[in-house]
Amino acid sequence: MHDVSELQVFFNPKSVAIVGASADPKKPGNTAMKNLVSMGYKGKVFPINPREKKILDFRCYDNLLEIPEQVDLCVFLVSAELTMKVSKELAERKARFNDVKGAVCMSAGFRELNTTVAKQREKELVQTLRDASIRLIGPNCLGIIDTYSGFNTNFDIPSYKKGGLSIATQSGAFANSYLFWSGGLGLVGLSKYASIGNMADVSMAELLQLWKDDESTRVIGIYMEGLSNPAEFFEVAREVSAVKPIVVLKSGKSALGATAVLSHTGAIAGSDAVYEGEFKRAGIIRTRSVSEFYDTLRVFEKQPLPGGNRVCVLSHMGGPGTICIDEISATPSLQMAKFSPETHRALKEICAPMANIGNPDGYIDLTAAHYETLHNQVLKLLFQDPNTDLVLQTLGPSAFIDQKLIVKEISKAYESQTGSRKPFLNAVMFGHFALETRKGLEDAGMPTVEYPDSLARVAGNMVAYASFRRKATDGAGEGVAAES
C-alpha cells in the first residue's frame, strides 16, 4: 500500500475554489455554494464567476489565477468543454503558486459517453492534472461530503448527521438516495462520502486505504460498477477488512447491466463470478439487494461485532418469528442458540403458559400475552445467557402495548448489559405507524429493520464478517462465509 495522505485534501481542504459558482438559486452552482458552508466548513471559499462580484458573501473571482491566497482544492461545476479550458488554468496556477493539490470534477460528458472525442477528453483532463501533480476525483460525480470537517460539494444534500459510515460510490444518486432514505429517521450517521464517478484518477482502493486509519470511519460502504485495477483494489481491501467491515453492492452483474454500466461511468463491469470469489477472499460483505446493503451498513455503524454465531429470536408474533427462523436456517453463518438450563427455567417462570420457549432452540414467542416489562425481563435473560451471541427481536402492532413504554423497557434491558455488549437488532413490522417506535430504538443505539427475514440476513452478515476478522487477526483468514 502506498502513501495516500495526500488525499486528505479532498475531505478537509484549507481553501477551495468553486468554478461555476452561481448567484442564481436555480443553478447547481448556487446550491453547491450553500451546501458547502451549511455544515460549518471552516476553510476559505473562492467562488469563480466573471459575471458576479459576490456570491453568498464570498468575494467572486474572474478566474483561478486571480485568487491572491493559497488554493488547496478546486471544484469544477461547469460543462465538460469549459472544464478542459479551466483545468489548464488550474495547472498554470499550480506552476506559478505551487498550491493546488486536488480537483473535484462533477461535470459529465467524459468517458461515459463512450465516444472517441469524450474518451480523449477525459484522457487529456487526467494528463493535464497529473502533469501538475493535482489529484482528481471524478469526472461525472457528486463529489465529497465530510460531516466532521463540514466540507460538502454535494448539491442535493445540504447536511447530514455525524457518524461512522463512510461511503464510496460510482453513482452519486445511489448514495444520495441512501442518505435521503436513512435521514428522516436518523437511521445511520455519516463520516465521509465520496462520489467518484468515472474514477479517472483517485480510485476506490486509495479511498479504502485512506479510510482504514480514519478514526471516525467504523464501516465502509461501496457501490461498485467496475474497477480498472481489481488486483490493487482487492489487495488493499483485504488489509482494510482486517480492521473494519467493507460492505459492497456490485452492479453490472449481467450482460445487460454491464452495458448500462459502460454508459454510466464508462467502467468495465467484469466477470461477476471472478468478483464474487475475490469479495469472499478479501473479507468483503457482498449484499444481494439494495435493501440488504442499506440495512447491513446501518447495523455495522451502530452495533458491536458478535463474539460468535449463536443467535436467539424473541417475538410476540408466531408468523414473523417463524419467518425469521427460516431465514436463519438459510444463512450458513448463523446457528440458533441453545439457552442455558438457568435461562430456560427463568423464562418458563416469567412467561405466560402458552408462550413458546425453545421450540426450536433459541426461540421465544411470547404470543399476544406479552407486555412491556416482560420484554425487559426476557431480554435481560437473553443478554446474560453465556450461550447467546446475538439477540434479534420482532415487534408488531399490538393494541394493548404502549409504544413509548416498550421502547423504554427495551432500552433499559439493552443498557443493563455489563462488559461488552451483544449485538441487538429489531424488526419493527408496522411501517409508517411505527415511526416513533423505530426512532426511539434507533436513537438509543439499537438498529431497526422492517422485516423479520431482513433481520436474519443482516445478522448473518455481521457474524460472517466477525468470523473473517477473528481469522484475519489469528493470521488464518479464509474469506467471508458464503451466503445462500
Add this chain to the structure above:
Amino acid sequence: MHDVSELQVFFNPKSVAIVGASADPKKPGNTAMKNLVSMGYKGKVFPINPREKKILDFRCYDNLLEIPEQVDLCVFLVSAELTMKVSKELAERKARFNDVKGAVCMSAGFRELNTTVAKQREKELVQTLRDASIRLIGPNCLGIIDTYSGFNTNFDIPSYKKGGLSIATQSGAFANSYLFWSGGLGLVGLSKYASIGNMADVSMAELLQLWKDDESTRVIGIYMEGLSNPAEFFEVAREVSAVKPIVVLKSGKSALGATAVLSHTGAIAGSDAVYEGEFKRAGIIRTRSVSEFYDTLRVFEKQPLPGGNRVCVLSHMGGPGTICIDEISATPSLQMAKFSPETHRALKEICAPMANIGNPDGYIDLTAAHYETLHNQVLKLLFQDPNTDLVLQTLGPSAFIDQKLIVKEISKAYESQTGSRKPFLNAVMFGHFALETRKGLEDAGMPTVEYPDSLARVAGNMVAYASFRRKATDGAGEGVAAES
C-alpha cells in the same frame, strides 16, 4: 369444488354474538366491540357478559340462550376452557332455534400447545360445532375483516380502506403487520381478511373458493405455515389462479422453521420442495421475502396485468437504473423491450445529448439533466410504443425537481393512455423524505416500491402470472415460470 356459500356468514353476518365482550377499555373484548362497529357494520350485535347490562350502547346478555333474536354468527373471545363450555351452549342454541351458522374462535390454548389435553380440546370443539352444523374459523386467530360489509372482529385494526386485496393468514399478527405497514400511505386497499389460525375447520381451500367469485377481490394473499389437506388446496388453487392471482408467503421451509410452525398453529409444514413444485403447477406466485410479498400483492391490487414480457426502464440515476436492469436479467419471466425506431428517434429528439437511450435495449437514463415535463414526454412515448408491455421508473432525490409537479406530470402521462393500460411501477428511492411523492403516485393508482431491484422482482411476478393466466385460458397451463 363443493358449495362454499355457507361461508358468507363469516364476512357479512346479519347478527353476531360476542362471547367475552367487555366494558373495560383495556380488554380485547372491549376493543373488539369498538372495532366491530367502527367501519359501519349494519348487522345486529349481541354482547355476552353476565356482569354488564350494556356495552357501547348494545344490550348485554348473560348467555347465548337468552338472545331473543336470530343469531347468525358467534365470536369467542374467552379462555380455551370457557370456550369449551360456551361452545356447548352454542350447540344447544342451534338445536333450539336453528339459527347459528358460524363461530369465530379467537382464543388460543388448543392444538398449538402440542399437548395431549390441548389437542383433545380442539378435537372436541370441532366435534361439538360440527354436530350442530356450525362452521368454525380458528381457534387461535384474529378472525375476520370485511371492509365492504364493515364486519370486523380484529382487535388491533379499527378500520381499513376498501380495495381489492383479500388475505388469508395462519398468522393474524403477520397480516396485521402488513395492514399497519401499508395503511399509512394507503399503499393497498382491502376487501377481506381472514385470520384462520389452527384451521381446525374452515380451510384455506374453502376461502380461496369463496373469493374466486367475490367481485371485490382482485388478488388473494396467503401466509401459509402448513396445510392439513394439500391436495384439496392445490386443486382449488389451480382453478382460482385461472381467474385471479394468488400470492403466497410460505414459512416452515426449514427444519427449525417447521418446529416453530408446530408450536404456533400446530400445523405440519411439509416438504418445501413438494410445496414449491405444487405452487408452480397451480399458478401460485410464491414470494421469497416478506418485502416481495408485501409489494407483489400491492401491484396486483392496483395495476392491470401485462400483455407480454417486454419491460422498459426509465431512470435519471445511472446506478439505480443499472441495479434494476441486473435484476431484470436475473428474472427469467422478463426481457428488456426494444424500442421501435420511431420511439428511439423521438426520445433522441427530446432528451439531453448526454442521456443514455437504449444501452441496453429498453433503458433510458435521463441523467441529472431531467426535468418534470421531460418525464411526462418520455413516459408517453414508452406507453405508446407497441414494443413495450410494462414501464418501470426509478425516482430519486434531485435538488432541482419540484416533487409535486413531477407527480402531476407522471400522472398525466399515465392517464393519457388510451385503451388498455400498461402496468407502470415506480421505485421512489428516498424514503421518509418522499412520503408525499409516494402518496401522490399511489393515490393516482401507480404503485411505488422503495428499491430498484424490488421493482424488477414485482414486475417479474406480474409477467409470470399473466403468462400462466394466458396459458390457463388457452387450456394449456404450465405453471408459473420459475424465478431464480
